[in-house]
Amino acid sequence: MAEAVDQGAADETKMTARAVKVHYGDKLALKGVDLDIPAGQVTALIGPSGCGKSTFLRCLNRMNDTIAGARVSGDITLDGEAVYGPAGIDPVLLRMRVGIVFQKPNPFPKTIYENVAFGPRIHALFKDKTHLDQIVETALEKAGLWHEVKDRLHELGTGLSGGQQQRLCIARAIAVNPEVILMDEPCSALDPIATAKVEELMDELHERYTLVIVTHSMQQAARVSQQTAFFHLGELIEIGPTEQIFTAPRHQLTQGYITGRFG
């Protein structure tokens, strides 16, 4: 089980959710979730299909705003600042601070370089071309991809293997210097070798960023996270240190899920 490296940071709460509900039309998909996300740790969201893991993840950077018919209520904070409401952080700025990586690698139909440079260009985060080159190189290095692509930066990102494309998407998220990275089943489209690389990367990234991942793989949650939250039918049933959730769950539903009795 991965240890939190920076205990100082781990004591801080990066994001909070209070009484978070999500409706899709008339359907209540998330029924009032209270959850704290510690800084500098990986929090894994687990639970059976349709329990609301992705819905909750998308609340954290207002991605549900882009879904027609989705309504979010309750409070979410980032470093104590409101994410929703009239005084909420501007959603464009929020999505820079809280990046997201999806299940299916989705590089833009642009070069490897331009995929990573995209965010810094939109947000005007660089002084000159040399600075942008540096940002691209650093992001690719942090995503563990630099050595594989440094001689082909001007080839299409879509020409990379699936695992490389996913690491390119991680580099793209890192390039705008986020504080939190959300990952929605980031390995489910990858083979075991590519999965191992992305998991290794998560382990390195949480030293610098706060990570929240949705995963169907309990082995993955156990390998990469320090905190695990178990969802069931739109409710947060149990949350705690990953080791405790997998070895001594307090709730029968959690026990049933981790022992494979349902889900």
Ligand SMILES: Nc1ncnc2c1ncn2[C@@H]1O[C@H](COP(=O)(O)OP(=O)(O)OP(=O)(O)O)[C@@H](O)[C@H]1O
């Ligand atoms: N865009 C949408 N429109 C309507 N209903 C939705 C939408 N997205 C999700 N839902 C519903 O909300 C509930 C929670 O879905 P969600 O995708 O968050 O669950 P999940 O736990 O991430 O599932 P999975 O593990 O299968 O990805 C489900 O009943 C789902 O059908």
